[in-house]
Every structure is written in C-alpha cells, then in structure tokens.
Amino acid sequence: MQEKNILEMKGITIQFPGVKALDGVDFSLRAGEIHSLLGENGAGKSTLIKCLTGVNRMDAGKIILDGKEIAPTDPGNAIELGISAVFQEINLCPNLTVAENIFVGRQPMKHGQIDWKEINRRASELMSRFHLDIDVTRPLSYYSTAIQQMTSIARAVDIQAKILILDEPTSSLDENEVQLLFSVMRELKASGMGIIFITHFLDQIYAVSDRMTILRNGHLVGTYNIDELTKVELVTKMVGKDMDVIFSLKRSEVAPDAEFMLKAEHIGDASKIHDISVNVKKGELIGFAGLLGSGRTETAEMLFGATKTVKGDIYVDGEKILIKQPFDAIKADIAFCPEDRKRDGIIGDLSIRENIMLAVQSRKGFMKPMTKQEQTELANKYIKMLGIATPDCEKKAGELSGGNQQKVILARWMAASPKVFILDEPTRGIDIGAKAEIQRLMLEMCGQGVSVIFISSELDEIIRCSNRVVIMRDRAKVTEVDGASCTQKDILKIIAEGAA
C-alpha cells in the first residue's frame, strides 16, 4: 500500500438551516486503498460525499486532491477533476444498451459519426476486465441489478477516475455478486485508485477495506486501520450508546389467555396467494420470515386492503370485517407501514406535521378537520417521543434521513392508536441505531396491548423480537415456530426445504 495521500479534506464544515451537518471533519484517502466511511444515517456520510462531488458547498474547510486545492462546483466538474461516484440508486438509462450507458455523452467518433464498433468493443473489454462476459449490445434492463451496478462502476472507471466513491453499492446484491464486486474493487485498488466505500454491512467493511473513518452527528470520531477495531468496538463508536438498546430488548409478554386481536382465515387474493391463515393475540408480536416474493408482503397488503382479498374472512377484535380498501382497515384500527418508504410511505413535499396527522385525519374524513394547533401538538409529541431529528415540525418530510422518515411514518400510525400494526421491512436501509429504536418501539407498543405483525428479511431481528414466527415459502404459509426457542438455522432450514 502506498502511503501518499491522494485526497485530503480538512476541517470540512457544512451548515444547513438549523443544523450543522458537518463540523470540522478531516478525511484522507491514499492512492491504492479502500477506505470505508461509516456512521449512522444523518451522521454526515452523504453530506461529506456530496461535498466532494460538488453537490453541497462547504462553509469552511478545504479539499486537496493530488497536492492541489480544489473546489468542485458540480458533479460534472468533480468528474473532470477525477472524482467518480456510484450511488445506491443506479443513475443509468435502463432502455439503452450496456455499451451506450458506459459511453453516453462521450461517444468515440469516426468521420463525424458515432463509432459503434469501437464503443461495443471497448465496452466488452471493460466488462471482461470485471470478469463479466456479457453481450454489451443488450439493453441494460435485461440484466440483473448486479450487472447494472457493474456497468455504473465501469462507466466511472473508464472516465479515468483517481477516486471512486461507492455509496451503498451492495444493498441490492446477493452474496456471489458482492464477491464479484469486491474482486473488482481489489483490482482497481491495485491499479492505484483510491476507493471510498460506504455500506451498512459490517462484514463487508472487514472483508474489503484497509482503513475506516467513523462519523457521528456531523463530527469525526476517528480514522482507524481495519485491524485496530473489533466489530463491537466499531459499532459502539458508530452509535454511541445505541448498542445497549439492542441487547436490552425483551420479547413482549403475552398473557396466556389473551384473546385474538386479528384473525385471518383462509384468505387469498386474485392472483398470487391462495390460502393463508394467520392470527395475532393482543400484545403479541408475530414475525413473518421468508424470502423476497414468498408472499409476506402480499399477505400484509391483503390484511390492510392495499390489494383485494377475494376469499376468506378477516376478524378484528372478534368482529368480522370487510376490507376493500385501506380506509376500511384503518376504520378497523389496523395500521400498515409499507415496504417501499419512498413510493408508498412518505409524502415528501409535505411537512412532517402534515405527514404525521394524515392517518388520523383521513380516518375522521375531511369534513372534521384538526386545527393547525392540534396538528402541531400531535406532531411535536411524536417528534419528541420518537426522537425525530428536525429543527421543527414544518420541515419537509422528504428532506429527512431514511431513519427519520421511517419514524415519521411510525408516528403517523401510532397517532391513529391502532390495535393491529403491520410493519413491512421497517428497518430496511436504515442504520443500527435507528433499527434498534424501531424494534424497541414495536416492543413497547406490544407492551401497551397492540398486536404487531413484523415482516423482515433479517432473521436475527425477527428472532429477537417475535413471540411466534410465521414462515412463508412459495406464496404459502409453511409453518409457525415459537420465537423464543427457534434459531436462525431452524428457520433457514424450513425456508430452504419447505417442511417443518
């Protein structure tokens, strides 16, 4: 490893209205190293990256690249300076071919025309450098997310970048694809490129990086060699005291004679689910485990009326309920925190206050409005209770970090005081601290007698929180296991083999 710093950022400070997003943060990157940037959501990772790619302006501090002070004005300028970034959401055109995506905007020309042969040849060459033998003339949408991600990286690499920023590149990749990405990263590193790697997966940090820099609440915690910190030390540094919360979580205690709050008998929708029965007792937390597409989300959507239930019966608190649309479910005191926060949950252009009051208000109907003061009181109550990081309740919800947006959606439903709360992947894409808090909140609600259905792909949190685990496979319920006595292995075995 070379010791020369290719990039130095000194005393970076960025002020947003009401908050200091970064406060005098130092960061350095050597040529030929993979440097992980760590911190919870809202710690300032993205802000630091945006500062480097010219999206955010610094209020103080300087950036030195290759010995020269630079001030990127916009992403285009940053690329010219040799700083390329690949983000979690893939910023490519799915309808163009792989080759076109790599070369769009800087196509090699021949006789005043685009040299397609050259484009395709160079694209194949690039992709084969990544051990990918694919047809680059096919549209990008033809390929898996992993290959799309690789295309994104190929594009960044071909722009002769000195620094490559990978922001959560692995969140939608499977294990093999992650390994492929890592081998590409190692090769790029060997060629002298500096790579900044951002991820929520701790194992991946240890697998691939040389050094790590930890941020917390806009402050620098420190920069460490990878062998200096153990995982537990790392997490403690990242989240401060939040780790204690996770370890202190206790499963809800359900009275043995508790009545069933929600009973769904032999329900099915028009296309995918044929026959599912679930029930939840008062104050009980049921985990739904299973692979993506196993029918977890579809079942939840039926219970909430987001998709139509064509057969079977649903009872809430002993009463048979006909659920045709979400409104009916809300009337029956069911709440639903959807999987896709951006698409189905948060209403980005509206304020936190409006987002929180929405479910309460829609239940009342628009003719019985809450006054602005009532809304503000409601919003402030939950901002305080859930610790939503915001200067006030009038901030646009879309401007919050992922974890805080999720808390806003939880607040929306908690305000409606539901009897049954269905949460579909509430902890996806948010950091450990916020995850722990959301799990704590779910369990607290159980303690207050709310019945919770918790869907998650992360088995450890399912096992940690659930009283019972419903295991789903191929759009049907396989079995139920006791949450207290089962292990991850048991569940995985059932998911894989389809039998108890």
Added chain:
Amino acid sequence: MSKKSFDISSLMQSKVTWAVIAELLILLVCFLIRPDFFSISYQPSTGMLYGSLIDIVNRSAEITIISMGMTLVIALGGTDLSVGALVAVAGAIALKFLRWDVLAYPTPGDYTVCSYILVLAVPLIVCALMGLFNGFLVAKGGIQPIIATLILMVCGRGVAQILTDGKQFTTGYSPFRFIGQGSFLYLPMPIIITIVVVIAVALFTRKTAFGAFVESVGVNPNASKLSGIKAAGVILIVFMITGLLSGIAGLIYSSRIMSNDSNNAGLNFEMDAILAVVIGGTNMSGGKFSLAGTVVGSLIIRTIVTFVYYFGIVAEATMAFKALIIAVVIVLQSEPVRKYFAKRAALRALRKGGMKA
C-alpha cells in the same frame, strides 16, 4: 435578529411574493404613463364604480373563478383542458332555456321561456356532471388528466353547437343581464360572484382537511391511499368543482354578451387559467397550492390586457406583449432568481443587525 432575517428570506423565496411584486410593478408603469389610470368614479345612472382598476377585476372574473378549480386540479398533478369548452356549453344551455325555440320566439326581448331557475341551474348541473365525467376518467379509468379532459375540450363546443342548432341566440331578459352587467354594493356583479367563489373555495379547502388531502394525493397518490385517503373521491370532487366553476364563468360570460357564442366563448380560457395558477406559485407537478397566488396571477393576466387596450398599443401586438410580460414574471419567479434575492435579503438583514449590535 436571526429570526427576522430568516423571515425575510423565506418571504423572498415565496412565488406569491414575486407575483404581487410583478403586479405592483405593472401597475406602477401604468401610473407613471397615465396618472389617471388609478382614478375611480361613481356613475349614479348605473349605481356602479368605474375605472381601470375596477375594470381589471371585473374582466378577470371568469378566469379567476375557473382558476380556483384549476388550482386544485394542478395541485393534484393534473390539468383540465375542458374548462373553456364548458364555458361555451353553459352559455349555450342558458340561452337555449331563455328562448327554447327561436322560430317560435323570433325576437329577443325581456322574457324567458322556461323558468329562470332552470336557466341558471341546468347549465351549472350539466357542467358539474361534465366535470364529474372528467374526474371519472381520471380516477377510475386511470387516464392522464390532460388526455381525459381533451375529450370534452374537443367535443364540448360541438355539444354546445348541437344544443343551439348551430345558431347564435340573443336575449334581452334583464335578470339574466344582471349577472354580468348588474351591480351590488357599487361593484359590478362579476366581482361580487368572484369574491363569493374565492371565499367559498378557500373555506372548503382550508377550513376542512380537503386542501391537505388534495396536496397529499398530488405529491404521492400511493402513500395517500395507504394512509386511508380515498384518492378517487378527492379527484372526482376536484374535477366536479372545476366543471361547476366553469359553468358559473360561462353564465357570466354569456350574460355580458347576452348571447351564446359556441365558437368563441371561453376560447383559450384553459391556457389563461393554467397560467394564472402557475404565476400564482402552484407547481405543475402537483403538491402545495396557493389560492391567493392564483387570484394574483389572474389579475396580472388581465392587467396586462387592460394595459394594452388602455394605452392604445396596436391590437396585433397584444399577444406578443402579453407573452413578453409573462415571460418576465415567470423568470422572476424561477428558482435561481428567487434564491439569489432571498440570499441577498438575508445577508442585508444580517449585516444591518450586526451593525446595530
């Protein structure tokens, strides 16, 4: 101090502020050229106030009324192209009822064939139903609003023609004349009707949660539905309101000319209404809306037209002139310009505060 500077900067960031500034600037230019532009006189014979300012508000009535509905449609992320055609439909129906059979009642005069209630109620009901039809296509059919309303935009005038057998009826019925040409409290009736409509829409949207629901559906229909909002119902109501308001505007329009004019009544009203909404600061992509801003937007459009007439600028140049001023207003409201001025205002306030301290 910091609180005050923040307030100024947020005020300067608001599109409505800029719309008001633009309107005041245009009026200032008018005043500089002809100081008597602002004079208002009382005409005892009609019991009405006269003057350019009154005229601006009076003549902007149809667009202001329609654009109240258009604001809600645009807040939902849509547009309603059919409003101009509905103006023609309302006029045609009203005149049809005033003189059911032109051959039997060849001379127009101070009479009505059907009861006056029908003359007013039927056009409004039909327009509301046509609005409902638009809403149905959008909410239940999932058709893009611009396409769904194109249907009535094209065929509405045809319907109007059929209703009146392609003829232009005229009338002299004085209660009908009162709508567009009468006065109440010294003000022309269209102004009174506009005020009532604006207040009614404002109360309906802001004193209930309807406005918040419209904004929510406009920003994210999926999430709104999953929060229990019946999005289809909201869409239906908004399009129905817009249809009804177009009907009211149609009655005012036909009362002004005491006739129906299926070809020209409400022509290009949809464009003016959309423009009024956009100048007023409501984003075409949906979300937050401002009724007050829309009223100012509508006034700006009418002020420009009045300006052109008043100063005897050749009629051929009217359109170009209107376009020019609107271009300036839109640029003034564009995000970079607003941010620039907001930043300057904040800096200035900060500096002032610093000196005092």
